[in-house]
Amino acid sequence: MAVEKKYRLRELMICAAAREISDGDIVFVGMRLPLIAFVLAKKVYAPNAVGLFENGIIRSTPSPSLIYTMGDTPNLIGATHTGEMLTVMAYLQQGKVSVGFLGGAEVDRYGNLNSTTVKSGDNEIRLPGSGGACDIASLAKKVLIIMSHEKDRFVKKVNYITSPGYGDGGEWRKSAGLRRGGPAAVISTKGIFDFSPDGLMQVRSIHPGLTANEVQDATGFDLPMPNEVAETQPPSEEELKVIREYDPAGFWTGWNSKKRGD
Amino acid sequence: MPVSKLISMNEAIERYVLNGSSVAMSTFMEQMIIYSAAHEIIRQRRKNLTLIGPISDLLFDQMIGAGCVSEVKAAWVGNVMMGSAYQFRRAVEEAVPNKIKMTDYSNLTMALALHAGALGVPFLPTLSTLGSDLLKENESLKEFDSPVSDEKLVAVEAIIPDVAILPVQRCDETGNAHLWGSLGVSIDAAKASKIVILVAEEIVPPELISSDPGRTLIQGFQVSAVVHEPWACHPSPMQGYYNRDDSYFSEYHKETKTRDDFENWLGKWVYGVENREHYMSLLGEEKIKSLKIKKSALSVPVDYGI
Numbered sequence: 001m002a003v004e005k006k007y008r009l010r011e012l013m014i015c016a017a018a019r020e021i022s023d024g025d026i027v028f029v030g031m032r033l034p035l036i037a038f039v040l041a042k043k044v045y046a047p048n049a050v051g052l053f054e055n056g057i058i059r060s061t062p063s064p065s066l067i068y069t070m071g072d073t074p075n076l077i078g079a080t081h082t083g084e085m086l087t088v089m090a091y092l093q094q095g096k097v098s099v100g101f102l103g104g105a106e107v108d109r110y111g112n113l114n115s116t117t118v119k120s121g122d123n124e125i126r127l128p129g130s131g132g133a134c135d136i137a138s139l140a141k142k143v144l145i146i147m148s149h150e151k152d153r154f155v156k157k158v159n160y161i162t163s164p165g166y167g168d169g170g171e172w173r174k175s176a177g178l179r180r181g182g183p184a185a186v187i188s189t190k191g192i193f194d195f196s197p198d199g200l201m202q203v204r205s206i207h208p209g210l211t212a213n214e215v216q217d218a219t220g221f222d223l224p225m226p227n228e229v230a231e232t233q234p235p236s237e238e239e240l241k242v243i244r245e246y247d248p249a250g251f252w253t254g255w256n257s258k259k260r261g262d
Numbered sequence: 263m264p265v266s267k268l269i270s271m272n273e274a275i276e277r278y279v280l281n282g283s284s285v286a287m288s289t290f291m292e293q294m295i296i297y298s299a300a301h302e303i304i305r306q307r308r309k310n311l312t313l314i315g316p317i318s319d320l321l322f323d324q325m326i327g328a329g330c331v332s333e334v335k336a337a338w339v340g341n342v343m344m345g346s347a348y349q350f351r352r353a354v355e356e357a358v359p360n361k362i363k364m365t366d367y368s369n370l371t372m373a374l375a376l377h378a379g380a381l382g383v384p385f386l387p388t389l390s391t392l393g394s395d396l397l398k399e400n401e402s403l404k405e406f407d408s409p410v411s412d413e414k415l416v417a418v419e420a421i422i423p424d425v426a427i428l429p430v431q432r433c434d435e436t437g438n439a440h441l442w443g444s445l446g447v448s449i450d451a452a453k454a455s456k457i458v459i460l461v462a463e464e465i466v467p468p469e470l471i472s473s474d475p476g477r478t479l480i481q482g483f484q485v486s487a488v489v490h491e492p493w494a495c496h497p498s499p500m501q502g503y504y505n506r507d508d509s510y511f512s513e514y515h516k517e518t519k520t521r522d523d524f525e526n527w528l529g530k531w532v533y534g535v536e537n538r539e540h541y542m543s544l545l546g547e548e549k550i551k552s553l554k555i556k557k558s559a560l561s562v563p564v565d566y567g568i
Contacts, residue, residue: 031342054369055291055444069319069342071293072506073499076443077559084445085291085316086377089370093389116366116395126354126364128340128347130396131317134368138390164393176393177405177414 005209007235009189010253011243012207013146014040015235016187017101020144021046025098026091028052028136031070032252033146034101036243038062043242050080052088052097054132057081066247089132092139095180100136101144102183106158109201109221110172111165111183113137113145114158130162137163142184149188155220166199173199190215192232196224205230266435267488268465271538274487275302278425278457284312286376286423286455288321291446292342293501295321296461298494298538299427304328305532314423316372316447319498320514323347327524328532329359335421337369343508344515349524358521366396371403371418373447378420379454385417392416426455429495430480431502432464433471437485440466440477443501452480461489463503474564491538496545496553504553 010033017037021027023046029038038051039062051059053070058081065074076082091097104113105127115133118125137143143165147153165183166172173182186193191206202224206215212229216222235243247253269277279285285303288295300321303311312333313322319342325331327349340347352358367375370390378386387406391397392414397405402419428448433439437460441448452458460480465488471478497507518524535541542550 053444055293055446057444068506068508068511069292071291071444071499073293073501073555076501082442082444084449085369085373085447086450089373093370124355126351128345129336129338129366130368131338132369134394134396135370135390138392138394139370161393161395167393173393177389178392179389179413 007240008253008255009207011235011240011255012232013187013189014243014253015239016192016232017144017146018045018239020185021049021099023048025049026052026096028054028088028092028097028100028132028140029070030101030103032103035067036246036252037101039246040239040242044239052091054085054088056083056085056087058088062246066251068251089135092135095139095141097136097140099142099144100140101146102133102136102163103145103147104133104162106153106155107145107147107186108155108158108165110167110169110199111145111186111195111201112158112161112167113163113165114160116160116162118159133163137165138178138181140181143181145183145186147186147188149190149215149218151218151220154188154218166195169199190218193223200224203229205232207232208234264436264468264482267437267485268435268490269487271298271302271461271489271491274459274489275299275306275308278459278486279303279306279308279311279427281308282310283308283424284314286314286426286451288315288318289376289426289428289446289448289451290444291317292319293444293499293506294429294495295319295498296427296429296494297321297324297496297498298491298541299459299461300325301532301535301541302537303330304528314421316367316369317342320347320511323349323518324528324532326350326353326362327359327518328528331362332360333363333365335365335367335372337367337372339364341511341515343511348518352521365400365402367400368396371396371400371416373450374418375402375421376447376450376454378418379422380450383420385419387415388418389415421454423451423455425457425459426451427459427461428452428480429461429500430463431500432466433460433462433480433488434466434468434482435488436468436482437480437488438468438471438478438482439480439485440471440474441479442477445479449479452484458485459487459489460485461491461494463492463494463500465490473566475566476564493542493550494538496542503555505555507549507553
């Protein structure tokens with residue numbers, strides 16, 4: 001990349017995620033980048049979006065200051081409800097949640113996610129596990145996946161299905177008993193991807209400065225590409241301002257630190 | 263006069279948390295995590311515990327590393343701010359300091375398991391985990407055909423912990439407790455468990471509790487012991503009292519990467535500590551001051567008048 005960019009990759013990903021939130025959406029807010037995507041969406045795109053946090057918090061405004069976990073004290077200031085996990089999970093299971101965000105160590109071509117255990121040679125590496133991810137993947141109307149794009153993360157078949165995507169394609173979700181949902185898009189460090197009617201991941205856009213070949217080379221399966229590949233829209237000044245005001249030290253975005261970076 | 267249930271943490275753990283007990287802890291998720299009780303359990307060298315909780319942040323990691331645990335039933339074990347928890351990984355991957363059995367739940371299935379325990383029913387149905395490997399590998403999740411409709415469901419088997427250890431903002435001496443903020447699965451954990459130990463930031467008169475019964479989320483008749491121990495949840499936050507000690511989580515991540523480093527950490531912060539008061543003195547006044555709530559945000563009182 002010859003041209004020095006005015007933004008960090010993580011900021012671009014936050015913008016891409018925020019643009020997927022529509023006004024009035026009920027959003028299951030995850031930590032890290034989705035947390036800031038919710039803040040950005042609220043301030044720019046979706047002023048009437050409502051955020052659900054699985055520890056039992058419901059907010060219709062962003063938290064007044066940066067939080068590192070959803071249980072941080074500022075996340076209760078100005079909340080519309082605080083209570084039990086089952087209250088927010090009830091809305092998720094009913095089908096009232098428009099969008100939920102997920103990450104993982106591995107994603108496959110059908111959008112199945114693994115955040116439980118991966119193989120490294122003969123060894124298993126134990127990851128933290130599902131948390132609410134499996135619930136969101138099973139029950140939200142729409143799932144957005146946010147992850148780092150590397151060949152050993154974008155794999156043919158995940159080692160463990162923590163969060164079901166489209167299974168092995170076709171009518172798999174329906175036959176598994178899942179009533180709705182599935183991944184709508186993957187926002188990676190290299191591009192944005194969506195899914196064919198058969199549930200196969202395909203390129204929607206590639207981030208500025210990257211070629212289709214570079215993206216394919218970083219992917220462990222064949223990625224269908226359109227003839228003319230679109231470029232992901234970079235963050236606007238307004239978007240960057242909101243992101244940087246919320247995370248001034250760049251803890252989650254890395255924008256203010258040489259060490260963390262992309 | 264009702265009998266006071268006030269005892270020390272040392273006594274509560276000695277009496278109620280036995281080798282082999284199943285213990286629900288850190289049921290509030292990332293806030294109000296009862297580290298003081300975990301440290302006392304470690305000091306009393308309990309073995310073969312089963313830990314139950316959705317997300318524990320570092321509490322499970324510390325107890326696993328100290329060799330107290332043989333089984334974990336949880337949705338997520340790690341360092342919420344930093345990622346991996348090294349003692350948990352070492353136990354699962356290398357059986358150090360001992361092998362543990364990990365049973366993976368999702369947050370909702372953990373909540374339902376405790377809710378089933380609270381309701382006194384053997385299971386509750388859910389639409390979550392269908393098609394996942396959690397369903398395949400967790401024997402307490404079983405797919406079945408709905409008896410009232412044409413669809414697949416998952417039965418989540420009830421969990422009835424031997425003990426729940428729960429921090430509360432305030433309670434009376436018999437254990438009627440006021441809690442506020444995000445509660446995770448704590449109320450169901452209290453209802454489901456055979457023994458409940460409360461760890462209160464403040465002990466208040468029964469009249470104060472009954473002045474606002476809508477906030478009494480744990481009943482005294484459920485509670486076996488009440489421990490009065492301020493700051494019991496440091497480094498996690500307690501709404502209205504103290505904030506999260508963020509730097510602790512990044513430092514712990516650095517300081518416990520190797521087994522030797524973890525043992526040093528344990529020596530300094532657990533074995534070398536007598537009780538919570540001693541722990542707070544080691545933490546130091548400056549740190550405590552920096553974490554204390556600076557600006558109250560009082561709710562408007564409600565009127566229960568007749």
